[in-house]
Amino acid sequence: MWRPEPRLQRKLLAWLLGPLAVLLVLDSAAGYWQSVRLSTLAYDRALYEVAREIVLHMKLDGDKPRLEMSEAAANVLLLDQEDRLFYRVVSEDGQLLGGNTDMPAPKVDKAAKPYFHAGEVQGEPVRMMVAWMPLGADAGPPLVLVQVAETLNKRSRFTWEMVASVVLPQLLLIVMATLVVWFGVSRGLAPLQRLRRAVSDRSHLDLSPIDTHDVPGEVRPLVDEVNELMARLGRTFDFQNRFVADAAHQLKTPVSGLKAQIELALRENDLQRVRHSLAQLYISADRLSRLVRQLLSLARNEPGALDSMQLQPLDLNAHALEVSMDWVPQALKRDIDLGFEGAGQALMIDADPDRLRELVNNLIDNAIRYSQQGGRVTVRASQTAEGQCQLAISDDGPSIPVAERPRVFERFHRMLGTQEDGSGLGLAIVSEIATLHGARITLEEDTDGVGNTFSVIFPLRHAPPAGPL
Ligand SMILES: Nc1ncnc2c1ncn2[C@@H]1O[C@H](COP(=O)(O)OP(=O)(O)OP(=O)(O)O)[C@@H](O)[C@H]1O
Ligand SMILES: [Mg+2]
Structure with a gap:
């Protein structure tokens, strides 16, 4: 079964989906980067707040800091549904004041800002904050080194939620666009499908025109x-x-x-x-x-023969004389005076010599055959006022009536009362050969009022291309 032109459909989809897919990848990367940045900013601040909370639970014994945090307070501070929190507090002289012992001990400058970095605690990847924080009045010494770390579950969930919120609507858009293009193109191509059926269903003999009322303008x-x-x-x-x-x-x-x-x-x-x-x-x-x-x-010599024509420069004057000479014996048999009037110069045309010979033969044959006994036949080669080469064959036989003139060139047409043998094809052949040469053929009464003149006028050679008037 024929399906609506799949190639066009596939091409359109490729043109549409290719750029959209690239856009989606770029957008996802940008979305990911942005969400990582935002979640880091938000959750780092929360981590810092936990550190500050821990410091609030520090007491001073003289100038010795001490962590005083009840279990309930530690639970409130450190228990989280998604993540595990770790902390460690160290005094200025390196004494552990509280928290997890298995946290790494970084070296941090006392004047430095809180330092956030990725790390690992108890084999789990974490985000860690380290800072020296003051305990004394007016934010003065003594200082304690507070370390807080948190596993990354919340952060990665936030990141992926953000990415999904960017990517999912776009994916949906791509799917919708694909469906719209698929169905749109199917519908758009339906007239072509009907057209194809109209052509494939017809018999090879049916050459009636295809109905165009339903055909898209492009086709x-x-x-x-x-x-x-x-x-x-x-x-x-x-x-x-x-x-x-x-x-x-x-x-x-x-x-x-x-x-x-x-x-x-x-x-x-x-x-x-x-x-x-x-x-x-x-x-x-x-x-x-x-x-x-x-x-x-x-x-x-039918019109399709144009391809097999062997046109070559040829002197019409010499060619017509040569062919006329061949007819002298035939003319003598009927006591006909066969004359040739040349142009006195070469008349160059582009012609197929064999076909031209056939053309002249048929015209002279008719002139001799249908002329009266003892009559006169003249073959004339000349140049027209427009510079075209003309070949005229005149006889003094019975003039062909005006009404018959176009018909004598038809196939198998013979005038009523014609005594001579013949099949009515000679002039049809002449007409075909003239057409193949781009020549014009006319039939007129002879200038002296008796007989007929058949003229063949050949086109100019190397005619300059027609320019604007
Ligand atoms: N020069 C002529 N003078 C008078 N009648 C002519 C002349 N040439 C042609 N005709 C008329 O035109 C008819 C058609 O001519 P055409 O040459 O086509 O066929 P044909 O001579 O009858 O047969 P074919 O040439 O095929 O042997 C002829 O039968 C004749 O009646
Ligand atoms: Mg003939």
């Missing part, structure tokens, strides 16, 4: 392009189908004729008659082979 240009491509494909398919149907239809009749003639010849015993049938067969086979050649040529 619409793409769908429009696909629709445009399908329309082009549809036109090509139609064209091909029509061509195949036409070709099959055109081939069917001559092939049936051939078969009938062969059957007839097979039944003949008279050698003379067999010879006659064979001669007829030869003519039919010749016609058929010309038809097949024309069909192949049509297929070879």
Whole structure:
């Protein structure tokens, strides 16, 4: 089953979650540092207060300090639900006045401020405070060294509570953002899913346009392009189908004729008659082979052939003269005066020589074939006023009526009453070749009012790019 484009979803999530995760780590580190600072500040002060409380329980025997703390007072002072408290009081001469004996004995300067540091008592990590504190009146001597230590449970609980209060809402935000992006993108991509289904469900023959009313704006240009491509494909398919149907239809009749003639010849015993049938067969086979050649040529010159074109600089003047010369024997057979009027200079065009030859052949063939016996056919190569190269073939046969002129270029179209043999493909081929060369083809009545002039006008070579007007 198709799921909404997971790659896009994953990408969006990665873009979102990556920076958020980095932010979360940075924020957690900052939160941790801040909470350690705050808890140290608060609980160190409390530790100092305990030390001061202990000093309040000191009495002076003369100038000898003595700790006088009842058990109840010690309990109030030192009992804590979470932590264990340790203390030690030492006199100036180093005598232990009270508290735990197993606490480390640091050296502290008497004038120094209370000194807080990490340490260990009875194998437990502690925060410890050491200070020389006065006992006498007006905060004077004697001094006692007070040491108070506390295990770290409260501090670490406070720290982690602070960190959690920063991190948890952010984690929640990330989870929410992930869900919103996941569902948002799924919903956003739903039209694409429908679009995909619409395409995958259709048959390969269905080239109708894809419905675009539900398509998101970002994808619409793409769908429009696909629709445009399908329309082009549809036109090509139609064209091909029509061509195949036409070709099959055109081939069917001559092939049936051939078969009938062969059957007839097979039944003949008279050698003379067999010879006659064979001669007829030869003519039919010749016609058929010309038809097949024309069909192949049509297929070879369809618009898709542009890639296989071998355009090269070519002198239209010389080329047209050369091709015209080949037609002289044919013209003579019909007593036609085949003339050539050159431009008197080379007319350079970009052309595929074989295809150009085919184009000229078809036009001269028509001119000779449809011209009257003893008529005149002129091939003219010239340059137009705009500098384009033009090839014109004129005859003095019956003029093609104006209404028929566009139609004679259609495939298999032959004018009614045409006596000559032919399949109606010659001018279609000419038109295809002209299109491949970017040339324009026109059909007009001949200048003297009798006959027809077919003109092919080739584009300028190396035309400068069209600039703004
Ligand atoms: N020079 C011309 N003078 C008069 N009619 C013409 C001329 N050229 C073409 N035609 C008409 O146009 C029709 C189409 O010409 P086209 O060359 O396409 O086919 P065709 O000559 O009939 O057959 P094909 O060339 O395939 O053997 C011809 O049948 C003819 O009626
Ligand atoms: Mg022809």
